[in-house]
Amino acid sequence: MENVISIRNLTKTYGKKRGVSDVSFEVHEGEIFGFIGPNGAGKSTTIRSMLGFLNFNSGSINILGMDSVKDHERILRDVGYMPSEALFYPTMKVSEVIKYAADVRKVDCREEAAKLCERLQVDTSKKIKELSLGNRKKVSIVCAMQHRPKLFVFDEPTSGLDPLMQNTFFELIKEYVEQGTTCMLSTHVLPEVRRYCDRAAIMREGHLIKTDTVENLIATSAKNVKVTADGETKEYMYNGDINDLIRELGGQHVENLTIEEPSLEDMFMHFYEGQEETK
Amino acid sequence: MRAIIGQEFRLNLKSLLIWALTVGGLGFICIMMYTSMEGDVMEMADSFSQMGAFSDAFGMSTLSIATIGGFFATEVGTVHGLGSVMFAAFFASSMLSKEEDGHTGEFLFSLPVSRGKVITAKGITILVNLILFTVICAVLYALGFVCLGEEVPISELTRFLGSMLLMNVEVAAIAYLISATSSKNRMGLALGMSLVVYVYDIMGRVIPDMKDYLFIGPFSYANASEIFAGMDAPKYSIPVAIVVIVAVTVATYIAYIKKDLAS
Numbered sequence: 001m002e003n004v005i006s007i008r009n010l011t012k013t014y015g016k017k018r019g020v021s022d023v024s025f026e027v028h029e030g031e032i033f034g035f036i037g038p039n040g041a042g043k044s045t046t047i048r049s050m051l052g053f054l055n056f057n058s059g060s061i062n063i064l065g066m067d068s069v070k071d072h073e074r075i076l077r078d079v080g081y082m083p084s085e086a087l088f089y090p091t092m093k094v095s096e097v098i099k100y101a102a103d104v105r106k107v108d109c110r111e112e113a114a115k116l117c118e119r120l121q122v123d124t125s126k127k128i129k130e131l132s133l134g135n136r137k138k139v140s141i142v143c144a145m146q147h148r149p150k151l152f153v154f155d156e157p158t159s160g161l162d163p164l165m166q167n168t169f170f171e172l173i174k175e176y177v178e179q180g181t182t183c184m185l186s187t188h189v190l191p192e193v194r195r196y197c198d199r200a201a202i203m204r205e206g207h208l209i210k211t212d213t214v215e216n217l218i219a220t221s222a223k224n225v226k227v228t229a230d231g232e233t234k235e236y237m238y239n240g241d242i243n244d245l246i247r248e249l250g251g252q253h254v255e256n257l258t259i260e261e262p263s264l265e266d267m268f269m270h271f272y273e274g275q276e277e278t279k
Numbered sequence: 280m281r282a283i284i285g286q287e288f289r290l291n292l293k294s295l296l297i298w299a300l301t302v303g304g305l306g307f308i309c310i311m312m313y314t315s316m317e318g319d320v321m322e323m324a325d326s327f328s329q330m331g332a333f334s335d336a337f338g339m340s341t342l343s344i345a346t347i348g349g350f351f352a353t354e355v356g357t358v359h360g361l362g363s364v365m366f367a368a369f370f371a372s373s374m375l376s377k378e379e380d381g382h383t384g385e386f387l388f389s390l391p392v393s394r395g396k397v398i399t400a401k402g403i404t405i406l407v408n409l410i411l412f413t414v415i416c417a418v419l420y421a422l423g424f425v426c427l428g429e430e431v432p433i434s435e436l437t438r439f440l441g442s443m444l445l446m447n448v449e450v451a452a453i454a455y456l457i458s459a460t461s462s463k464n465r466m467g468l469a470l471g472m473s474l475v476v477y478v479y480d481i482m483g484r485v486i487p488d489m490k491d492y493l494f495i496g497p498f499s500y501a502n503a504s505e506i507f508a509g510m511d512a513p514k515y516s517i518p519v520a521i522v523v524i525v526a527v528t529v530a531t532y533i534a535y536i537k538k539d540l541a542s
Contacts, residue, residue, distance in 0.1 A: 014539075044542065048540075048542065051388070051389060052388070053384070053385065053388060053539070053540040053542075054539045054540070055537065055538075055539060072393065073391050073392065073393050074391070075391075076389060076390060076391035076392075077391040079389070081385075081389035083385035083386065083389070083542075085382050085385070085542070087381065087382040087383055087385075087386065088383060088386055089286075089290060089381070089383055090381075091290065092290075100282060100286055101386075101390060103282035103285075104282045104283065104390040104391070104392055105390060105391055106282075140386075143386070
């Protein structure tokens with residue numbers, strides 16, 4: 001499987017402040033790749049370095065087989081990017097923004113844009129300044145998809161979208177991915193990753209701490225244990241022998257005990273908290 | 280690049296028309312006032328020309344404001360000089376920084392266009408707008424002369440407005456560099472800079488010791504009174520202006536290409 005994105009030892013600092021350090025991962029062709037992490041973890045810094053908004057200190061970024069610095073303009077022809085803040089020129093009409101994006105790309109996207117506007121229920125006659133965040137997001141989706149790119153890069157795409165539109169949005173992604181597009185999805189919303197992504201990477205404090213299939217991230221020997229004993233309730237990830245756990249609990253008055261497979265949220269917290277809660 | 284130029288032109292058309300019609304309109308009104316003030320101006324002309332450094336500073340020792348040419352140079356010259364330099368600074372100072380300030384940079388720079396091309400496209404927009412500004416003002420000034428039944432001093436007017444355009448380009452180039460290095464709107468700084476270069480020119484003409492350094496300032500070669508009196512621009516003033524324009528334009532490209540864009 002070919003790598004659509006290949007990042008090697010990416011380091012970016014903002015003066016003395018941390019950005020990202022020694023980040024390496026690949027995104028394969030035709031997959032939906034989740035990029036997870038809390039605020040300030042370095043997700044946006046990585047994406048902004050990929051797209052040339054930031055000049056990174058060291059490392060290399062290869063997108064669609066091209067160097068992100070040398071072939072920046074050529075790469076962007078085949079990338080559809082949706083920023084977390086969908087902001088456009090406020091005095092322009094929606095139709096003008098969509099046409100402007102197509103004109104700069106020198107591509108006739110009218111047919112695809114009309115189809116997307118219909119699916120997403122975008123009112124193209126309105127001015128940008130009249131739109132809510134959700135409606136601006138929809139315009140941003142149209143601008144990112146109308147030229148049928150080879151790679152989508154979405155940064156917090158669903159914030160502001162109502163649940164119905166979120167569904168339509170993911171349906172669209174799946175349709176494009178079926179036709180060969182690759183999708184990188186940066187998000188806080190873990191159920192989205194669990195439901196739609198093939199693989200995911202977890203960022204923490206500027207470092208990439210885990211990249212794997214979503215299935216493998218969830219499938220682990222660790223169990224989520226919730227126990228109420230001696231009047232006290234505790235919840236933690238347990239990674240040891242289950243017999244040792246039973247022996248440990250044997251000396252206590254157990255009122256309630258739940259042992260279950262961890263969710264992606266539990267795994268995320270497990271990675272994020274540096275396994276502090278794991279016994 | 281053509282799409283960006285067209286887009287910028289559409290976005291700034293209203294602003295261009297407001298500035299050009301205001302400055303040009305003020306100039307037109309000044310010209311129209313000449314007839315009603317002609318008698319009074321005759322009496323004042325002698326005393327105005329004998330006010331020493333003050334007369335030098337405003338060109339009244341070079342030309343008589345009792346003539347239409349002298350009146351135009353001293354009155355409209357000042358109005359156009361100040362108005363156009365403020366427009367140039369205002370227009371160029373936000374051209375690049377507005378993308379980061381308005382958070383539209385991520386949209387623009389996710390499109391397949393290099394930062395160099397964006398700088399070129401927006402730079403062309405500034406230049407075209409400054410030319411249009413000058414043309415609109417020129418038409419209004421010429422109309423003023425025609426309305427008064429005076430002959431339009433085409434060669435002086437062309438040289439005056441051409442020099443003013445060069446001065447506007449020089450100030451706009453500096454303001455464009457300010458715009459490239461900042462992620463916030465620095466209109467105040469740019470407008471302040473445009474007033475400083477104007478004051479520098481006035482001081483250079485009032486203070487004898489500063490006269491030798493007058494050529495550094497962009498107003499030195501665009502002095503309406505000297506142009507209407509047929510005098511040459513100070514030696515080196517135009518080459519200095521060209522060097523400044525080229526140097527700050529190169530610095531604009533380097534600074535903007537190297538900078539991290541704010542989200």
